[in-house]
Amino acid sequence: MVRATVATSPEQEAADRFRSLAERELARLYALARRLVGDDAEDVVQETLLRAYRSFSRLDDESAGGTWLTTILVNCCRDHWRKQGRRVEEVELDEADDFSLFRKIADEDPFPYSDSVHVDFLQQFGTEDVRAVLASLPELYRVPLVLVHMAGYHVKEVAYMLDVPLGTMLARLHRGRKAFERELWSYAERNGLLKEGART
Amino acid sequence: MITCAEAVRQLWDYLDGVVEESQRELVEEHLAFCRRCCGELEFADELRAFLATHAADEVPADVRARLTTTLQEIERR
Numbered sequence: 001m002v003r004a005t006v007a008t009s010p011e012q013e014a015a016d017r018f019r020s021l022a023e024r025e026l027a028r029l030y031a032l033a034r035r036l037v038g039d040d041a042e043d044v045v046q047e048t049l050l051r052a053y054r055s056f057s058r059l060d061d062e063s064a065g066g067t068w069l070t071t072i073l074v075n076c077c078r079d080h081w082r083k084q085g086r087r088v089e090e091v092e093l094d095e096a097d098d099f100s101l102f103r104k105i106a107d108e109d110p111f112p113y114s115d116s117v118h119v120d121f122l123q124q125f126g127t128e129d130v131r132a133v134l135a136s137l138p139e140l141y142r143v144p145l146v147l148v149h150m151a152g153y154h155v156k157e158v159a160y161m162l163d164v165p166l167g168t169m170l171a172r173l174h175r176g177r178k179a180f181e182r183e184l185w186s187y188a189e190r191n192g193l194l195k196e197g198a199r200t
Numbered sequence: 201m202i203t204c205a206e207a208v209r210q211l212w213d214y215l216d217g218v219v220e221e222s223q224r225e226l227v228e229e230h231l232a233f234c235r236r237c238c239g240e241l242e243f244a245d246e247l248r249a250f251l252a253t254h255a256a257d258e259v260p261a262d263v264r265a266r267l268t269t270t271l272q273e274i275e276r277r
Contacts, residue, residue, distance in 0.1 A: 015275050018275075019271055019275065022271055023268075023271070026259060026264070026267060027256075027257070027258075027259050030257060030259045030263065030267075031255060031256050031257035034257050035255075042263050042266065042267070045267060046266075046267060046270050049267065049270055049271060049274065050270070050274055053274045053275075098205070100208060100240065101243070101247070102239060102240045102243040102244075103240075106239075118243050118246065119246065122246060122247070122250045125250075125254075127254045127257070130250075130251075130254040131254075145251075148216070149248055149251040149252065150251055150252065150254070150255035151255065152252070152255075155216060155218050156218075170213060170218065173212070173213075174209065174212065174213070177212055177247075181247070
């Protein structure tokens with residue numbers, strides 16, 4: 001029996017490789033977008049896929065496809081914020097800079113019968129709570145925080161991705177962590193999480 | 201010798217391995233005698249793990265279906 005082989009065009013091969021990459025990365029991109037733009041995640045991922053497909057031929061190293069897609073996603077998020085008229089800029093966080101959640105929990109001692117008050121505090125938060133806390137941070141600080149501590153990129157990679165000097169990135173990350181600590185406490189206060197057994 | 205405030209400011213970077221060698225030594229020197237900052241360090245590590253554990257999301261079936269359709273449509277263009 002003679003089998004007919006169907007030759008695939010280079011364009012079709014590229015399209016197949018793109019589809020394979022996109023499907024592999026879809027869940028990760030969506031999770032990242034949920035933390036960066038909340039309920040608009042689907043729109044942002046859709047835009048990311050469109051832009052990425054258009055420029056796929058310019059991706060030299062397909063093994064770096066995940067980071068490449070993340071960079072496009074972050075740019076789509078920034079455009080999304082711009083469209084909403086939100087300016088991505090430095091904000092005053094001087095008070096947050098010196099805030100220590102560790103000390104705050106120790107001083108306030110919200111769970112006096114606990115032997116591990118700090119761990120118990122964190123265990124009050126579910127994934128939706130964490131997302132709400134992240135959403136309250138300025139984008140400038142939320143983006144590095146999410147990329148480094150949730151998506152697992154190295155600080156240097158994120159500095160390159162966002163095209164800012166490493167020192168600037170480290171400063172934003174520091175402020176982002178401190179603002180996150182402060183917001184965790186405020187959120188817990190507002191939502192009644194500082195009571196023994198609040199979530200049990 | 202560095203103060204507690206200076207040490208605390210660098211603890212996350214210390215855990216991330218992005219402090220310079222000279223600063224790393226100063227942080228470690230401080231941690232060797234300051235119990236409170238050791239607590240801060242442990243908590244910073246807990247917070248890092250906390251963020252990482254809340255990083256994933258299931259893509260809802262309807263969202264996945266729509267995004268898959270998007271992929272099919274952009275290939276046809």
